[in-house]
Amino acid sequence: MDRIAIYDMDKTITVRATYAAFLTHMAMSRAPWRLIFLPVVGLVMLGYMLRLLTRSRVKEINQGLLMGFHVRRADIMPAVEAYADKVVAENVRHEALARISADKAAGYTLVIASASYRLYVEPIARRLGFDAVIATDHFSQDIDYVRAKIAGENCYDVAKLRMIQAWLAAQGVDRANVHVRAYSDHVSDAPMLDYADEGFAANPHEQLAKLAQVKGWPILRWS
Numbered sequence: 126m127d128r129i130a131i132y133d134m135d136k137t138i139t140v141r142a143t144y145a146a147f148l149t150h151m152a153m154s155r156a157p158w159r160l161i162f163l164p165v166v167g168l169v170m171l172g173y174m175l176r177l178l179t180r181s182r183v184k185e186i187n188q189g190l191l192m193g194f195h196v197r198r199a200d201i202m203p204a205v206e207a208y209a210d211k212v213v214a215e216n217v218r219h220e221a222l223a224r225i226s227a228d229k230a231a232g233y234t235l236v237i238a239s240a241s242y243r244l245y246v247e248p249i250a251r252r253l254g255f256d257a258v259i260a261t262d263h264f265s266q267d268i269d270y271v272r273a274k275i276a277g278e279n280c281y282d283v284a285k286l287r288m289i290q291a292w293l294a295a296q297g298v299d300r301a302n303v304h305v306r307a308y309s310d311h312v313s314d315a316p317m318l319d320y321a322d323e324g325f326a327a328n329p330h331e332q333l334a335k336l337a338q339v340k341g342w343p344i345l346r347w348s
Contacts, residue, residue: 209248
């Protein structure tokens, strides 16, 4: 493993963010009555905006409301796989697919590093031909159950970089001996882009576009 290409997922590979759509899909697929909690979800998001709740806690509460606080993995996986099919069919940037294919052809190990839940990132990554996933994990009571609780860190900002470094160490990879490319649309991934030998601002929002000009990161515009 001497070449690694790390991709953020939401709005880098995908056109739209996937997290809220995932929870809505799970509610509609398994228990449509849970949609009555959508106003509560709005209040939870307001709590985050007012800094009363952390990003991690918001994700836990919203998952509990729309998917359940304690669910059997076997019961939810058909709906999770269906969501992955939907994302790949309707919500993936064609130029991103071309870049992923080019990196793979150039011998890069392909990794998605996403703040979204591993629960559904892995099925999406598998469909897109990725080799590994670094993502926000669930705290599971046992292998058969998924709890609405994050295990470890939310894979976001500096925490994402720490998780990437931990993954490299677990693979026995010496950073000095590997060439890293990284792609993201959001300024929260600046630590990851700085860490990479080649950082790319893919479909960047305004803050990242400005930072990319300062840092010299190429800007990619994918439809």
